[in-house]
Amino acid sequence: MPSPKGYSARQIRLHWLVAVLIVLQFVLNEPMSAAWEMVENGQTPGFNWLVTSHVLGGVLVLIFALWRLVLRQTRGVPAPPETEPAALRRLGHLGHLALYALMIALPLSGLAAWFGGIAAAAEAHEAMKAALMALVALHVLAALWHQFWLKDGLMARMKRPLD
Ligand code: HEM
Numbered sequence: 001m002p003s004p005k006g007y008s009a010r011q012i013r014l015h016w017l018v019a020v021l022i023v024l025q026f027v028l029n030e031p032m033s034a035a036w037e038m039v040e041n042g043q044t045p046g047f048n049w050l051v052t053s054h055v056l057g058g059v060l061v062l063i064f065a066l067w068r069l070v071l072r073q074t075r076g077v078p079a080p081p082e083t084e085p086a087a088l089r090r091l092g093h094l095g096h097l098a099l100y101a102l103m104i105a106l107p108l109s110g111l112a113a114w115f116g117g118i119a120a121a122a123e124a125h126e127a128m129k130a131a132l133m134a135l136v137a138l139h140v141l142a143a144l145w146h147q148f149w150l151k152d153g154l155m156a157r158m159k160r161p162l163d
């Protein structure tokens, strides 16, 4: 895999677009949960554009995550800062891979629940959303730690493209 000096403009745009989409998925989940409860009670929920936007938003997260993984392989991503201890570099790498895994598995479980009527998939969806929330919180804390403690300019890598 190539190792460029920074992220490309496209990688940065996709990162922030997905971040906004994921926040919206969390903030606007209530109508989706209510619709699913109706399905579980044998009722048919009526059309609700917030339910549709949960499905579309989730599918976009899935597509963008796959696109980012392709870019990761073809264009590469910058190596972690030299100043970071080796153990933390590995942890950061694992954390990023786990974020990618959840950005793929979470929408897939949602699709299996909603279109396949699979109750176990809905349970997995709920468990994975909690895992994603925890990981994103850790991710943001790590970014703040780099910014204000290590002062290694890591945040700038997700702001300014280096093609
Ligand atoms: C306010 C929220 C966020 C901040 C401040 C932030 C910050 C950053 C920064 C600075 C990097 C670059 C790390 C590096 O250069 O090694 C990064 C990478 C990354 N972020 Fe975020 N992020 C946020 C939200 C999210 C969300 C919601 C997700 C998705 C669930 C996410 C997923 C990722 C992934 C997977 C990478 C690794 C990219 C790669 O190297 O392939 N981030 N983030």
Ligand code: HEM
Pocket: 022, 025, 026, 029, 030, 032, 033, 036, 054, 055, 056, 057, 058, 059, 061, 062, 103, 106, 107, 108, 109, 110, 111, 112, 113, 114, 115, 122, 123, 125, 126, 129, 132
């Ligand atoms: C990254 C993308 C996604 C995120 C972050 C996400 C997040 C969430 C959250 C926070 C809930 C509320 C769970 C609760 O009540 O505790 C939920 C419920 C639900 N979502 Fe998603 N979702 C995503 C993608 C999708 C997709 C693509 C579908 C496909 C139709 C979907 C279908 C559902 C269903 C059926 C429920 C209700 C079942 C349940 O509560 O587990 N989701 N989602």
